[in-house]
Amino acid sequence: MKLAIVGATGNIGAHIRDEALSRGHQVTGLTRDASKLAAHPQLTPKAVDNADVAALAGALKEHDAVLVSVKWTENDIHKVIEAIRASGVKRCLFVVGAGSLRRQDGQLNFDYMKGLGIEPPTSKPAMHALEVLKVVTDLDWTAISPSFAISPGERTGKFRLGLDEMVFDAAGESLISREDFAVAILDEIEKPQHVKQRFTVGY
Numbered sequence: 001m002k003l004a005i006v007g008a009t010g011n012i013g014a015h016i017r018d019e020a021l022s023r024g025h026q027v028t029g030l031t032r033d034a035s036k037l038a039a040h041p042q043l044t045p046k047a048v049d050n051a052d053v054a055a056l057a058g059a060l061k062e063h064d065a066v067l068v069s070v071k072w073t074e075n076d077i078h079k080v081i082e083a084i085r086a087s088g089v090k091r092c093l094f095v096v097g098a099g100s101l102r103r104q105d106g107q108l109n110f111d112y113m114k115g116l117g118i119e120p121p122t123s124k125p126a127m128h129a130l131e132v133l134k135v136v137t138d139l140d141w142t143a144i145s146p147s148f149a150i151s152p153g154e155r156t157g158k159f160r161l162g163l164d165e166m167v168f169d170a171a172g173e174s175l176i177s178r179e180d181f182a183v184a185i186l187d188e189i190e191k192p193q194h195v196k197q198r199f200t201v202g203y
Contacts, residue, residue, distance in 0.1 A: 001084035003189065004063040004089070005027045006050065006070060006080070009036040012095055012150070013069035017043070019155075019182035020067075021029040023190075030059055045194045050075050053083045060087035066188050072125035077132045084139060092190060094133060096143045097126030097140050098150075098174075101166040101200055109148060109166060129199060141172055146181050153177030159184065163194075167202030176202050 003020050007013035008029030020027050021042050029037045034045035044130035048059050050070065056079075060066055066089050068080060077094075084092050099120070110123050130143050145168060159180050160167050170173050184201040188194060 001064040002026045004066045006030045015178045015182040021187045053143040056083035057086035065091040065104045067093045077129040091140045093142045096130045098145045099123035100127045100139045112136040143198035145200040148174035155179035
């Protein structure tokens with residue numbers, strides 16, 4: 001497939017990029033600083049300001065799918081959607097954070113974190129991005145949330161999927177590696193199971 005990855009040098013975007021390349025896909029890596037992208041025969045680096053709708057739309061044209069992994073504090077979901085629409089690409093996947101997931105007691109993870117005195121700056125904007133996506137009917141979108149904790153680790157390919165409820169392991173922890181998160185994302189792009197839905201992944 002020919003994939004466009006918006007945020008291809010980010011903590012999660014870089015793993016999505018590497019997983020896509022390892023599967024033999026042609027990747028256009030979109031980032032503000034294309035010099036951060038190492039040369040690869042299947043990778044086309046492009047420097048794009050995501051706030052420039054026309055430029056972003058132009059960079060996205062003629063791709064099979066768009067994968068968006070950005071800081072929603074620095075990006076406008078409305079502009080990104082507008083650019084995807086203008087590009088003519090229908091299939092798109094968005095990373096939206098874990099704040100909007102429900103925990104085992106029914107509480108939003110965002111509210112749970114607030115109760116602990118933690119409020120990651122990206123949580124509210126990511127929750128807003130998901131709410132905006134939920135009413136989009138003309139794109140084949142999918143949103144994906146990581147577990148409560150996502151960090152560098154191993155690529156095992158073994159994990160469980162959920163929808164709006166956070167996935168916990170037998171020890172009561174909600175964890176996923178960035179590597180396996182990328183695997184779940186590429187699995188969804190290759191074999192769509194959650195079109196016009198959000199899903200989550202954890203061990």
